[in-house]
Amino acid sequence: MNNTLALTPTLREKLNQICANYPVQRAALLPALHLIQETYGFITLEAEREVAEYFSIPLADVREVMTFYTLFHSKPAGACHIQICRTLSCDLRGAQKLISHLQEKLGIQSGETSADQKFSLSVVECLGACEIAPMAKVGKEFIGPLTIEKLDEMVESCSQ
């Protein structure tokens, strides 16, 4: 057991401020989870417990929200998180080939992280960037139109 708190006094203070934006405290639950994930990269069960306690709600309620939304992670992601889109506009422009290529190259499937902790891969639905299809989100950035060469370059530069 780790006895350092996820909700440090500083984060608690930030969270108090966020809560002031809402007439009902519970509304700050998603912002709270975002805050923790931004700080630590992922959300541990211990952190979930602290959040449940902060909001005075059952842990199950926090779990339910954690698992309903795809952006919250309970495990650390790789240094480079690649979210590659598979929906129609990207598919029409060859996403499937790129996805297979990436899976092979990184040796991981969607939802996995490479053994060296460098890459995480998520195959996702439309990211709202179909004008640059086929596309992926790498870190915070949208990149496309992708080709196999561009993907290779990107993986190369992330490996360093």
Place this chain on the structure above:
Amino acid sequence: MTQKLISRFFEPPYAITLEHYSYEAAKKAFVQMRPQAIEAEVKKSNLRGLGGAGFNCAMKWSFVPRNTGKPIYLVVNADEGEPGTFKDKYILTYAPHLLIEGIMIAAFAVGIHKAYVYIRGEYEQPFLNLKCAVEEAYQNGFLGKNILGTQFDLDVVIHRGAGAYICGEETGLLESLEGKKGYPRLKPPFPAIVGLFGCPTVINNVETLSYLPFIIQNGGEWFAALGTEKNGGMRLFSVSGHVERPGVYELPLGIPLRKIIFEYAGGVCGGRKLKAVVPGGLSAAILTADEIDVKMDFDSLRAAGTMGGSGGIIVLDETTCMVEALQVTMRFYAHESCGQCSPCREGTGWIYRILNRIVSHHGRLEDIKNLTDIGMFLGGTTICALADGAQMTFLSYLKKFRREFEAFIQNKEMACQH
């Protein structure tokens, strides 16, 4: 080229900072106009909701009770999840001040003092741009207390989503905003009466609100005249798929689909032939190549058996395997169904599994009948319209490309092109 309204800000100098944006319409609205006069202009403008449903904006506002003693909330739908749609991202990224001005005008008209912008979690740069713009607006007296020297106060809070298509549905969004999973609510009561935190709530899409400054500046009649009889103004069409120039095109409602594809988006890639078009986001019924003279307003598209939806146009060329395109499409709904209603949760998954079987060459001819049967009970039986959208697009493929499905099942050698 037709004129540009919102999209003029998609090029430099943009409307990202106040250096390039001066809130003239808000000044006019707050200083020279009464709230009732603003509502009257919006009514005259025939502005329709541009998030998906195309509901008349002024009419939606008119449902909101004004003197219940409870606060009224404005919820801005910036969740932009409908596949094939990316226009709100442009507004959030390049013209956040225009959106804030639209929020101010809507709030002033309806008597709202708190607005929440629910922005899709994956939109990080757009979120940052909006956040900076909101801070700048506060610092310069466009938000906060006593705005523009009036007694009017307005706060804007940006709330990030966390990756769930269903949270674009307005009541799923409200649940999510209240800190829960995004299960849509039974209606009635409608959000106008019982919405966020149990209070009357206006929910509008980013683009809908971003047209308000133009309506205030130039008048409702001017805006109405840009479109068709009941579909005022213009909208931002997101064009993607097999076109030479994918992108956002701001064009009058009622423009023929053919014109958008061939004149604005540069035609089909590599000069290939057109096969089909999804005209209003993934959930809209697909159109065949000979149906593209349809006018792109909400009413004409409905009459053609499809919908204007979110304005996302996805173009499919002659090389597209419709069986695979439908498989990819239905995979989306199977993945995004929130699981609350059985017909949707089970139906979308069931359909996807059968399509998988067909694509992997284990299909049987009776699969088409089974698919049709499952498709028939998918819509009209659920709490929200996700299943209706899935049904609309699904049945349209089966109906318009049935031969291709049959041929694919019968001819085991047939393969998808990519």
